[in-house]
Amino acid sequence: MATNKYDEIAQAAITLFNRKGYHATSVQDIADEVGLQKGSLYHYINSKEELLLEIATKSINGFCRELEAVCEQASTAQEKLERAIYHHFDIVIGHLEMTTVLLREAFFLSDDQHKLIKDANDRYLNLWVQIIQEGIDTHEFRGEDPRLTALSILGSCNWVYRWYKADGKKSPQEIARYFCDLHLLGVLNR
Amino acid sequence: MATNKYDEIAQAAITLFNRKGYHATSVQDIADEVGLQKGSLYHYINSKEELLLEIATKSINGFCRELEAVCEQASTAQEKLERAIYHHFDIVIGHLEMTTVLLREAFFLSDDQHKLIKDANDRYLNLWVQIIQEGIDTHEFRGEDPRLTALSILGSCNWVYRWYKADGKKSPQEIARYFCDLHLLGVLNR
Amino acid sequence: MATNKYDEIAQAAITLFNRKGYHATSVQDIADEVGLQKGSLYHYINSKEELLLEIATKSINGFCRELEAVCEQASTAQEKLERAIYHHFDIVIGHLEMTTVLLREAFFLSDDQHKLIKDANDRYLNLWVQIIQEGIDTHEFRGEDPRLTALSILGSCNWVYRWYKADGKKSPQEIARYFCDLHLLGVLNR
Amino acid sequence: MATNKYDEIAQAAITLFNRKGYHATSVQDIADEVGLQKGSLYHYINSKEELLLEIATKSINGFCRELEAVCEQASTAQEKLERAIYHHFDIVIGHLEMTTVLLREAFFLSDDQHKLIKDANDRYLNLWVQIIQEGIDTHEFRGEDPRLTALSILGSCNWVYRWYKADGKKSPQEIARYFCDLHLLGVLNR
DNA sequence: CATGAATGAGTTTTCATTCAT
DNA sequence: AATGAATGAAAACTCATTCAT
Numbered sequence: 001m002a003t004n005k006y007d008e009i010a011q012a013a014i015t016l017f018n019r020k021g022y023h024a025t026s027v028q029d030i031a032d033e034v035g036l037q038k039g040s041l042y043h044y045i046n047s048k049e050e051l052l053l054e055i056a057t058k059s060i061n062g063f064c065r066e067l068e069a070v071c072e073q074a075s076t077a078q079e080k081l082e083r084a085i086y087h088h089f090d091i092v093i094g095h096l097e098m099t100t101v102l103l104r105e106a107f108f109l110s111d112d113q114h115k116l117i118k119d120a121n122d123r124y125l126n127l128w129v130q131i132i133q134e135g136i137d138t139h140e141f142r143g144e145d146p147r148l149t150a151l152s153i154l155g156s157c158n159w160v161y162r163w164y165k166a167d168g169k170k171s172p173q174e175i176a177r178y179f180c181d182l183h184l185l186g187v188l189n190r
Numbered sequence: 191m192a193t194n195k196y197d198e199i200a201q202a203a204i205t206l207f208n209r210k211g212y213h214a215t216s217v218q219d220i221a222d223e224v225g226l227q228k229g230s231l232y233h234y235i236n237s238k239e240e241l242l243l244e245i246a247t248k249s250i251n252g253f254c255r256e257l258e259a260v261c262e263q264a265s266t267a268q269e270k271l272e273r274a275i276y277h278h279f280d281i282v283i284g285h286l287e288m289t290t291v292l293l294r295e296a297f298f299l300s301d302d303q304h305k306l307i308k309d310a311n312d313r314y315l316n317l318w319v320q321i322i323q324e325g326i327d328t329h330e331f332r333g334e335d336p337r338l339t340a341l342s343i344l345g346s347c348n349w350v351y352r353w354y355k356a357d358g359k360k361s362p363q364e365i366a367r368y369f370c371d372l373h374l375l376g377v378l379n380r
Numbered sequence: 381m382a383t384n385k386y387d388e389i390a391q392a393a394i395t396l397f398n399r400k401g402y403h404a405t406s407v408q409d410i411a412d413e414v415g416l417q418k419g420s421l422y423h424y425i426n427s428k429e430e431l432l433l434e435i436a437t438k439s440i441n442g443f444c445r446e447l448e449a450v451c452e453q454a455s456t457a458q459e460k461l462e463r464a465i466y467h468h469f470d471i472v473i474g475h476l477e478m479t480t481v482l483l484r485e486a487f488f489l490s491d492d493q494h495k496l497i498k499d500a501n502d503r504y505l506n507l508w509v510q511i512i513q514e515g516i517d518t519h520e521f522r523g524e525d526p527r528l529t530a531l532s533i534l535g536s537c538n539w540v541y542r543w544y545k546a547d548g549k550k551s552p553q554e555i556a557r558y559f560c561d562l563h564l565l566g567v568l569n570r
Numbered sequence: 571m572a573t574n575k576y577d578e579i580a581q582a583a584i585t586l587f588n589r590k591g592y593h594a595t596s597v598q599d600i601a602d603e604v605g606l607q608k609g610s611l612y613h614y615i616n617s618k619e620e621l622l623l624e625i626a627t628k629s630i631n632g633f634c635r636e637l638e639a640v641c642e643q644a645s646t647a648q649e650k651l652e653r654a655i656y657h658h659f660d661i662v663i664g665h666l667e668m669t670t671v672l673l674r675e676a677f678f679l680s681d682d683q684h685k686l687i688k689d690a691n692d693r694y695l696n697l698w699v700q701i702i703q704e705g706i707d708t709h710e711f712r713g714e715d716p717r718l719t720a721l722s723i724l725g726s727c728n729w730v731y732r733w734y735k736a737d738g739k740k741s742p743q744e745i746a747r748y749f750c751d752l753h754l755l756g757v758l759n760r
Numbered sequence: 761c762a763t764g765a766a767t768g769a770g771t772t773t774t775c776a777t778t779c780a781t
Numbered sequence: 782a783a784t785g786a787a788t789g790a791a792a793a794c795t796c797a798t799t800c801a802t
Contacts, residue, residue, distance in 0.1 A: 005782095021298055023213035027776060039778080040783045048776065104297065108211055145360070148368050155349025156342045163341055170335070178338050186372040195765090217793060229795075230766050238793070401678055403593035407797060419799080420762050428797065487674065488591055525740070528748050535729025536722045543721055550715070558718050562756040575786090597772060609774075610787050618772070 647705030
């Protein structure tokens with residue numbers, strides 16, 4: 001991993017923000033973690049807040065990118081929804097710390113910066129809404145409020161960051177499958 | 191509102207923690223909000239953290255109390271689950287600010303105090319798990335992992351605090367009904 | 381002991397000043413100790429500092445009074461010095477807490493008030509100096525600097541408040557006798 | 571005095587603690603004295619209390635070090651005792667402010683830290699006790715309780731910090747000699 | 761006599777950020 | 782690139798004292 005220094009710093013920040021929260025993590029903590037002096041960090045970052053913004057941005061962009069790929073590749077709405085759920089789980093669990101920072105800490109950005117994340121979150125939500133809407137249009141799915149349906153599924157799948165532990169009985173894939181079943185039963189027309 | 195001073199302070203804290211987050215809210219902010227000097231607050235509270243703990247405790251206890259009542263009164267598992275969802279929505283939306291403090295800010299308590307909230311959250315989750323388990327036992331519900339089912343539904347219903355706006359097209363009751371339908375379809379045996 | 385309230389308060393203050401020091405003892409601590417509210421204390425005292433001043437004054441006055449009595453009653457300088465030492469021990473050990481407040485805490489009075497105590501201390505010292513001087517004049521004692529002699533003996537006897545423990549092997553009287561011997565050998569002409 | 575910054579801070583603290591006492595000296599006072607901002611002090615110290623601990627530790631260690639050297643070099647108990655008294659005076663008067671901090675302010679350390687100083691003080695006392703004991707064993711000294719003898723002499727010599735003024739008629743050496751005479755007469759066998 | 765709410769100045773400490781070296 | 786000294790504003794909390802009831 002020939003990571004560069006900035007990535008090292010970002011990773012340290014993710015770990016620490018995840019463990020203690022953004023506010024409780026000092027710039028000194030991050031510096032200690034990467035073995036630099038506090039002042040030296042500022043060669044790589046402009047501010048602690050920008051670091052948080054960049055982490056959150058990278059995280060939400062990852063979610064969007066995956067889902068856009070899914071939408072392009074899958075054919076039916078059902079297939080899209082299934083793969084959307086699987087990919088969401090992949091990221092949440094595969095990048096649990098970063099996802100936690102996105103979902104728990106981005107709120108503490110200043111209004112302007114928080115707006116950027118909120119907008120990106122909305123774009124991501126809209127991708128889900130479009131999938132549901134498409135399913136309703138093709139009569140694959142029931143329901144008449146695709147946004148509410150999307151919020152229900154997405155909330156359920158996001159909440160995972162709050163309870164998932166790697167040492168559980170079920171593998172991430174099994175959990176994803178279980179959730180996928182539940183949600184599809186909720187939306188599929190029969 | 192001739193409430194007593196402590197309640198006024200707690201309400202101010204809820205409003206501010208909700209608006210800016212626990213860390214970004216200073217004791218001075220709370221004092222300003224209730225029209226006291228900073229030092230005078232300490233006649234009513236022992237510390238800012240204890241104030242947060244008390245708010246979170248009151249909130250989670252409210253959830254538990256309601257659900258226990260539901261479990262005693264309703265007969266079938268389906269009825270319990272439906273009413274659990276409705277009551278959960280009632281509280282989340284009826285006390286949106288306090289719920290937000292519980293779900294977003296309790297994490298920032300120190301370990302000992304956070305533990306108290308986590309334990310109460312687990313008790314609440316277990317009530318849901320028991321309902322699902324009971325439904326599986328009576329063959330009302332499908333599924334073989336009641337905890338995962340509960341986490342899916344609860345996550346979906348908790349997430350509401352992050353997107354609900356009072357000015358939406360649907361009333362809280364309609365949203366609750368919509369979610370209830372989705373989740374029941376996901377779990378009901380047919 | 382039909383002590384009045386003020387004496388109760390003074391005694392509580394002595395105990396607490398002795399245990400934690402004047403600065404580390406809050407008015408609240410004293411109020412708690414006597415079972416009053418903080419505000420109620422101020423019916424009996426004018427300020428925390430005045431309370432300290434009164435304790436210290438009472439203490440040093442006690443030392444002076446005893447020594448003046450000794451000087452009037454005893455005949456020879458040797459007898460006076462012996463009884464001065466015994467009486468000093470009587471007070472230091474009999475009122476260990478109050479003496480500790482005098483010797484350790486009076487310094488923390490404001491300049492004006494501290495001056496009052498310093499002056500009283502000087503008067504007490506002068507009584508010792510007079511005894512030594514008298515002994516030198518009558519050739520009972522050796523030495524040519526009665527003030528230094530007095531300071532040596534008094535320092536030795538004052539220091540007792542810092543190490544005396546009631547559970548020691550020797551009784552207060554035995555300690556006094558031991559010290560008396562040492563100091564008399566130091567000053568007596570042979 | 572191109573001393574380093576920490577020493578400057580410690581010296582400022584010694585001066586201020588000496589003048590006003592530990593509690594009455596604020597971190598701001600110390601910062602003002604060395605021409606730094608309050609916050610900048612914390613590059614050099616961890617806390618005000620640790621600063622006091624370090625001053626007191628350095629002080630008592632100085633006393634111990636000197637006395638250990640004396641014990642190694644001097645031959646007879648009498649010689650040791652004489653030199654112990656001279657060295658004690660050297661330090662008390664040569665470092666009057668630091669000694670004052672040790673003897674008057676160390677009490678205000680928290681229990682754990684105060685214990686460290688008390689233990690060091692006990693070690694110092696024990697060196698005196700050993701000297702006296704040795705003199706008793708060799709029949710140089712009279713007395714049967716070397717600890718009491720040591721406490722008497724040490725108390726007398728410590729008390730000096732409370733009355734010594736540089737503008738007195740006698741030089742420090744003359745005072746030391748005077749005290750030495752007094753105490754030796756008290757303990758020497760004849 | 762007693763209360764307890766309220767004050768307001770004070771305390772120690774933290775911390776993101778800057779900058780000369 | 783890296784340091785580490787310095788800043789200055791802000792934080793939570795304490796406390797002696799006052800006073801209306």
